[in-house]
Amino acid sequence: MPWEKLRQQQNKKTYQKLKKPNFFKITKKLAKEDRKYLGGYTEFGYKVENKKLVPDEKEFIVLQSMVNLRKSGLGYRKISDEIKNKFGKRIYFPQVHKILNRPHNQQLLQGI
Numbered sequence: 001m002p003w004e005k006l007r008q009q010q011n012k013k014t015y016q017k018l019k020k021p022n023f024f025k026i027t028k029k030l031a032k033e034d035r036k037y038l039g040g041y042t043e044f045g046y047k048v049e050n051k052k053l054v055p056d057e058k059e060f061i062v063l064q065s066m067v068n069l070r071k072s073g074l075g076y077r078k079i080s081d082e083i084k085n086k087f088g089k090r091i092y093f094p095q096v097h098k099i100l101n102r103p104h105n106q107q108l109l110q111g112i
Helices: 002-033 057-071 076-087 093-100 103-110
Strands: 046-049 052-055
Touching: 057 076, 057 093, 057 103, 076 093, 093 103
Parallel strands: none
Antiparallel strands: 046 052
């Protein structure tokens, strides 16, 4: 009888170990969808207020300009050059690509 109890406890522990990584993945995914700040660098165009990412007025203007240039059919290199000429802010074209292809920025591109 005591062996069965011990075996049940061990099964619970292994189940909990298997369950934890999924729990963390799910909670992180939900936090990202809610635009919560999870640590590290802040995304371009956003700042942290009360542990949430909110649009930063200065950078968001640049972001909107990138979106409008992309909608008009310009490539990432041309957008990078236009941002440098317009705002004096150097953003390399791979960065422009990353910024515009984030899911929440894709919604801006689609006009949602």
